[in-house]
Amino acid sequence: MGVLRVDELRKSYGDVRAVDGMSFDVERGELFGFLGPNGAGKTTTIRSLTGQIVPDEGTIDVLGTDPTTAPIETRTRVGILPEQATPPSFLTPREYLEFVGDVRDLDAVVVADGIDRWAERLGFESKLETLHTDLSRGQQQKVMIAQAFLHEPELVLIDEPLANLDPLVQEQVKQFLTSYAAADNAVFVSTHNIDVAADICTRVGIVADGKIVAERSVADETSDDLLETFLDHVDDANARDLPSLERDAIQT
């Protein structure tokens, strides 16, 4: 059953077409990779999916809600980890997660339990009372991951989930995302990292010039295959500029 359906989405900023005919869907149990270079339209799409901006054209269905007309209903149902987002500087992780639980109208006992569970899972138990401004970027990212999952949503939309995390935590997060999606939920991961997409996603949509240009089931492909598919569909300039480091890493 589809949890996310996007049809012919379009969004322009002045003369720039950021999203231009985007269509895809995500089913329960899937960990969908939204793979593309910077500037391909990934962030604009996520902002449309969560009702942060209103698209020019197209339809979106998120767990039966329309984020364009009912953004609060959509954001109540899903978990969101925006690109480059950091938790409030002058709150501690415990206070911030209480704040998120409060805004999401969760039971205080459930929130307290969730805070302990997430802090242990991502290894920030000893930092629960430290102000975010004094935490490393990696520790802040852990807190942001925790806030996206605190209410155990059926669908989570994440922009670059592994940014700033150390290798050990990266592995833990990868395993968690995989198991979370497998438990009849869905996870939508936006990334420009082919390694990450190949490693954890069940299906990948390759984005270029504001639309999906190819879809692949990752189970049948190696990282090299995915890279070649990516390069085949992304224009030359982008292919040379952005994923070259990842290409080197995979090929060596």
Next chain:
Amino acid sequence: MSGAGTEVSRSTQSSKSSSVPGQRGGPGRQRGGSSLAGDGTNRLLFAALLREEWRLHTQLFGGERFLTFPLLIAVLAAGATVALVETGTAASTVVLGLHVLALGFGLYSGTAGFAGSSMLENVFGGLSLVLGTAATLPLSRRRLLGIFLVKDALFYAIVFVLPMATAAIPLGGVSATTPVDVATLWLSLSLVFAAGMTVTVALIALRTRGVPTWSLLALVAVAALASGVLGSASATLAAAQTLVVPQSASLPAGVGIAGATALVAAASLAVYDPTYGKPTRTAADQFARLRRLGDTVPDATGVNDPLVVKTLLDLSRSAGGVWKPFVSAGILLALVAALVGVVHEITGIEPAPGIFFGGVLGLSAFTTYNWLTQFDALESYLAYPVTIADVFRAKRTAFVLVGAPAVAVPYLAAVLWFEATLTDALVGAVLLAGFGLYYYGLTVYIAGFDPNEFLFDSVRFGQFTVGVAVALVPALVAGFVVVPPTPEVALALAGIGIGFGAIGAVLSSRAGPKWDEKYRHE
């Protein structure tokens, strides 16, 4: 993974090697050695820092607007001097005032090199400064800081202090020696400015070695007190005046002050520990405590909203704490009180204090709102199931909670000090509340979540200025003309206060939908 491993071993090898493959000069020929030492590099850094400073300002304010800034300072300095001298203020007092201003600006400017990136980003947006290249280039932080401070001293001595020195023209009159008078005042002011910077740098340097700032300030206070008690008070004052106004001292004394400043500056840089980091801050769970507290008051107040609690925690834990709005209102009070004094001295008229202070102190709504939005961005709330209107509503509640006591205290002080009549004080209180809410609504409606944009956006600044003038000017005129206010005038002004308060409430409630529309349909 093997690729990554190869990269790591390569970089390790590079860092151990005395020569870097592909680097100009090859082994043993790196310019100036491994630390890029030498006068050439110092000049290069100085030029880069100076260019950066210039571009930072022209980018922020616009080239023409920044170029006219020194002219504006010159006009203000000369104009204020003329006004003060004409109203009987002694020339020496004006000169002392100018030096105190330069000293204060120097004390403030000394912090620039040490400001954290988050603080700078709050003010200027995303920035990457040459000062930060010590992290990526073989340049010591101490050396970069030294050149940065020299650059700052020279830059502001020209852009800010030199225009101030035009005050010498009305003080001495135009004659053949005018250029010398201006140059002398400029040197004297620049020296005090540099001394102020040096004092701040020295305090920060000592703090990086574990010496608390308060203990140093207490030491200075005790020394001043002791010299006043043990010695002659007049001698102490004379010594202080020599330090603050170098042009009043002899040439050797002036040279001595300059030399001492340079010595202290160099010593401070030597003492400064670039590895110093502020201790990590922890906090008990205040969010839950404040939420429990909020639950004890009726829902209609909006106090028990988590968005309000977050705003209050942001305010109380950022630098300056919850007192920032009180300090801003206090500064406004001091300025208005001085203005009342000057106006009284010039015209012989003293306004109705309740009406005058009530109208003007409401302006602190702008600074209070600025403090409440300084530490977060509207976009950050869009990950949660809240509307932009919810966020603005929470800010308004926080504004009332913080802003009301922040203006009530200075207002009470003013009406007591200036002995307002009861009617005048009551009308002033209504004006204060009404105008405060109006200025708040005006700010939120025009500037949304970024009140600082007033500083850089001439259109918004113009709208705000006109909006303020429409309310304030008639009230101030009435406050000057009818002293104390008659019952009719009092009623009319109270009505004006209530009316503008209502307009403010409407503006602030419409700000949410307006900015929601703007953000979602960008």
